[in-house]
Amino acid sequence: MDRINKNLFTPPFYQLATILEQRILAGEFKPGESLPSENDLGREYELSRTTVRKCLSLLAERGLISAQQGRGTFVSRPSLDRALFVMEEFTAKMAQEGKKTGHRLVHVRFRKELPEFAQKIGMLPSQGILYYCRLLSADGEAVAVEHKYMCYKKGRPILENEFQYMAFSEIIAIHTDFLPVRSQAMLTAESVSEFDAKYLQLVPGAPVLRLQQVLYTGDDQPVGIGVFYYRSDRYSLISDIQPLKGGR
Numbered sequence: 536m537d538r539i540n541k542n543l544f545t546p547p548f549y550q551l552a553t554i555l556e557q558r559i560l561a562g563e564f565k566p567g568e569s570l571p572s573e574n575d576l577g578r579e580y581e582l583s584r585t586t587v588r589k590c591l592s593l594l595a596e597r598g599l600i601s602a603q604q605g606r607g608t609f610v611s612r613p614s615l616d617r618a619l620f621v622m623e624e625f626t627a628k629m630a631q632e633g634k635k636t637g638h639r640l641v642h643v644r645f646r647k648e649l650p651e652f653a654q655k656i657g658m659l660p661s662q663g664i665l666y667y668c669r670l671l672s673a674d675g676e677a678v679a680v681e682h683k684y685m686c687y688k689k690g691r692p693i694l695e696n697e698f699q700y701m702a703f704s705e706i707i708a709i710h711t712d713f714l715p716v717r718s719q720a721m722l723t724a725e726s727v728s729e730f731d732a733k734y735l736q737l738v739p740g741a742p743v744l745r746l747q748q749v750l751y752t753g754d755d756q757p758v759g760i761g762v763f764y765y766r767s768d769r770y771s772l773i774s775d776i777q778p779l780k781g782g783r
Contacts, residue, residue: 547582548586548593565610589714596716639672640699648660653760663688684759684760685758686711704759718748722746727739735766747761
């Protein structure tokens with residue numbers, strides 16, 4: 536994608552952020568170099584200055600760029616001292632291993648209360664919580680169960696296809712008043728519950744990898760939580776942090 540499609544569900548500012556992120560990662564904009572001005576980006580992509588600013592704010596919150604007053608916006612040098620697990624890479628990872636992936640939506644429901652672990656990190660139910668669960672498979676074999684919780688307002692219908700193929704952060708950005716700009720992941724080893732064991736074809740109490748990923752807004756409000764249970768005998772999580780192309 537290198538142009539803005541205003542007919543998509545994904546907001547234009549989010550599309551532009553994706554385009555600029557790809558250009559940065561491809562080395563077109565190198566660490567320390569300046570990005571085009573807001574006006575130039577607006578003309579190039581036929582967007583308002585407000586939309587461009589929203590995009591740049593998102594990239595800044597992600598740590599990809601930084602603004603210097605009176606000078607402009609510059610590409611940041613990458614931080615390499617922390618682990619980063621990118622959950623949307625499941626399909627790509629399985630494809631590299633020559634496996635065919637599957638995503639099955641188990642159920643979706645509206646909740647008025649949050650689970651205890653979500654309350655502990657300060658997530659508020661607002662007007663309600665939308666919960667959905669998916670089963671991830673590789674070559675027909677169950678590999679992981681994922682549980683997603685997001686702040687949600689009734690009256691904003693989400694298509695089933697979006698649950699299946701759209702990134703969690705995009706669903707929140709499009710269907711709520713919140714803009715997730717950063718995430719925090721925590722990996723632990725746990726015993727699988729009876730519910731998840733049934734889908735993973737394991738004995739209840741068997742060891743699994745549990746990855747909890749929390750999505751935050753710019754003011755550090757948690758607005759989405761994803762909890763993933765992986766079969767430790769079928770899947771491994773790898774953190775691979777590399778400098779941007781052209782970096783030192």
